[in-house]
Amino acid sequence: MKERFVSYIHELQNTICAELERIDGKAKFVEDAWERPGGGGGKTRVITNGNVLEKGGVNTSIVHGQLPELMKQKFGVEEANFFACGISLVLHPKNPFAPTSHANWRYFEMYNAEGKKIDAWFGGGLDLTPYYLFEEDAQHWHQVCKNACDKHHSDFYTNYKKWCDDYFHNSHRNEARGIGGLFFDYLKDGNDGLSHDQWYDFVTEVGDSFLPAYLPILEKRKDLPFNAQNRYWQEIRRGRYVEFNLIHDRGTLFGLKTNGRIESILMSLPPQVRWDYNLKAFGPEEEKLMNVLVAPKEWIVEKEFKS
Amino acid sequence: MKERFVSYIHELQNTICAELERIDGKAKFVEDAWERPGGGGGKTRVITNGNVLEKGGVNTSIVHGQLPELMKQKFGVEEANFFACGISLVLHPKNPFAPTSHANWRYFEMYNAEGKKIDAWFGGGLDLTPYYLFEEDAQHWHQVCKNACDKHHSDFYTNYKKWCDDYFHNSHRNEARGIGGLFFDYLKDGNDGLSHDQWYDFVTEVGDSFLPAYLPILEKRKDLPFNAQNRYWQEIRRGRYVEFNLIHDRGTLFGLKTNGRIESILMSLPPQVRWDYNLKAFGPEEEKLMNVLVAPKEWIVEKEFKS
Numbered sequence: 001m002k003e004r005f006v007s008y009i010h011e012l013q014n015t016i017c018a019e020l021e022r023i024d025g026k027a028k029f030v031e032d033a034w035e036r037p038g039g040g041g042g043k044t045r046v047i048t049n050g051n052v053l054e055k056g057g058v059n060t061s062i063v064h065g066q067l068p069e070l071m072k073q074k075f076g077v078e079e080a081n082f083f084a085c086g087i088s089l090v091l092h093p094k095n096p097f098a099p100t101s102h103a104n105w106r107y108f109e110m111y112n113a114e115g116k117k118i119d120a121w122f123g124g125g126l127d128l129t130p131y132y133l134f135e136e137d138a139q140h141w142h143q144v145c146k147n148a149c150d151k152h153h154s155d156f157y158t159n160y161k162k163w164c165d166d167y168f169h170n171s172h173r174n175e176a177r178g179i180g181g182l183f184f185d186y187l188k189d190g191n192d193g194l195s196h197d198q199w200y201d202f203v204t205e206v207g208d209s210f211l212p213a214y215l216p217i218l219e220k221r222k223d224l225p226f227n228a229q230n231r232y233w234q235e236i237r238r239g240r241y242v243e244f245n246l247i248h249d250r251g252t253l254f255g256l257k258t259n260g261r262i263e264s265i266l267m268s269l270p271p272q273v274r275w276d277y278n279l280k281a282f283g284p285e286e287e288k289l290m291n292v293l294v295a296p297k298e299w300i301v302e303k304e305f306k307s
Numbered sequence: 308m309k310e311r312f313v314s315y316i317h318e319l320q321n322t323i324c325a326e327l328e329r330i331d332g333k334a335k336f337v338e339d340a341w342e343r344p345g346g347g348g349g350k351t352r353v354i355t356n357g358n359v360l361e362k363g364g365v366n367t368s369i370v371h372g373q374l375p376e377l378m379k380q381k382f383g384v385e386e387a388n389f390f391a392c393g394i395s396l397v398l399h400p401k402n403p404f405a406p407t408s409h410a411n412w413r414y415f416e417m418y419n420a421e422g423k424k425i426d427a428w429f430g431g432g433l434d435l436t437p438y439y440l441f442e443e444d445a446q447h448w449h450q451v452c453k454n455a456c457d458k459h460h461s462d463f464y465t466n467y468k469k470w471c472d473d474y475f476h477n478s479h480r481n482e483a484r485g486i487g488g489l490f491f492d493y494l495k496d497g498n499d500g501l502s503h504d505q506w507y508d509f510v511t512e513v514g515d516s517f518l519p520a521y522l523p524i525l526e527k528r529k530d531l532p533f534n535a536q537n538r539y540w541q542e543i544r545r546g547r548y549v550e551f552n553l554i555h556d557r558g559t560l561f562g563l564k565t566n567g568r569i570e571s572i573l574m575s576l577p578p579q580v581r582w583d584y585n586l587k588a589f590g591p592e593e594e595k596l597m598n599v600l601v602a603p604k605e606w607i608v609e610k611e612f613k614s
Contacts, residue, residue, distance in 0.1 A: 032585070046584045046585075048583070048584065055582075055583075055584070057584065172563040172564075172569055173569060235579075239576070242549060242553070242580075242582075243553060243573075246549070246550060246553035246554050247553050247554075247560070247563065253554070256479040256554065257479075262479055262480060263584060263585040266550075266582065267584050269546070269582035270582065271581060271582060271583065272542075272579070272580075272581055273549075273579075273580045273581070273582070274578060274579055274580070275362075275549075275573065275576035275577065275578060275580070276355070276362075276578065277353045277355065277362070277364065277570060277574050278339070278353075278570045
């Protein structure tokens, strides 16, 4: 499974980078290969100052070694080794009408002191952070998420959409980071009646859904005319993105506290950001976004009826 | 003591705001008075888009009520009430050669269920975050800090300078936030041979030292000509300021987790900020700053000899 998922994420990294470069038409991803002192390493690919993407990263990492102290506590285990591989991406378009997107898919194995595998699971998801709300974009994004889920289990979309809403929440402001998508973790052999292989099929199905979910939205919004106020609002809202990542995001904080590669972790932060004291929404278009952030909503239009 | 310190911080707030408005020459502080649902409130005073100050806040708060759950755990007490008052300021000048400054001074009392005072202490400090290093500014800043300390105890400057260096440290990047100053907490009756009244004298002496420490530096740097690269570097370094406040600062995180007033807490964040992937210092002037941030140094030039 390790080899299978590793080759999957490397292929997906190539596909996603190629498609984004095609849409951008100007900037190219630059790769930094890095090694982890404790074992393994990664390929950080960053694109900057493009026609479409102001800043973005599509990173893979394959790391292994002794389980860090923080994770031992978290999982309640003694001496243990781990293997983790994953792909993680964050894309910050230049145009304020084009949403930021984030996704990651990962696989984790844990071994006891004798080297025996004692646990293994998948995790990941994808979520969208618009600066202006286009309902049709939110509907499309969630419909692609739902289609991927429904092929595997009738409850997955509902469950993982809720998990996403709960997770990407700036509790200190009582508002969502964005309009959500899917979030899942600890997907293990036997859970929900799915085998390890079936979880692989599910997670890679979701991984394959990222481009069909995001690209049509990016294509539609990347060239919309915008003014200085739209840009200002985007920079203010990017501040909320930073707040979430630095205050609440488990992955970011875990990376920072376990000597992860800082620049690969903080690649997620937007390029230009503003904090104004007590700024309120400028007008009805900004209000429209805020209304769905303070109360996450259901985006699927045509409900299927199931007994 | 409560009334005495409350009137001190209100006077200091007025003095500091008046002096800053004078130097700025354009922008004025705007006050938001707010109330805390659990008891008390504050006066948040913010200045924006000035000639000199791009964004700044000088806030006082006087709050009381039931000790929040997080603090009960921290102090290991059962049901308890508290009283806290303090002044807190952060100033972000526009000119990249003028440093950001931060300071706060506070007084805290704790009472048991019967209303009896069970503990009381002072805390606070001041620290400086330059974007370019002028050694004479750092020396001046620390000399004013040392002079204030030396009147009260020969060890205070050394101890509180070290505490400041240790505290304002971006451990995830292994660099200091700035060039430090003073930091102290839990200054209680009897500690270091000082009475409660003597701690009041010390803390207010440090409070009174803020303007003499900062204003001469601000005056000297506020009108220096700067170019786009200087500004870019300032915005990148401001990103580190955000990282410290959101990832490490106990006060910020405590405020966010105990339903503090968000806008008063996050007033500290700089107005315009950048994150670039893996940006290194542009040249020797930026390197000069980085060199003192990775290894905090002693800034006092003429050592006094003591037996």
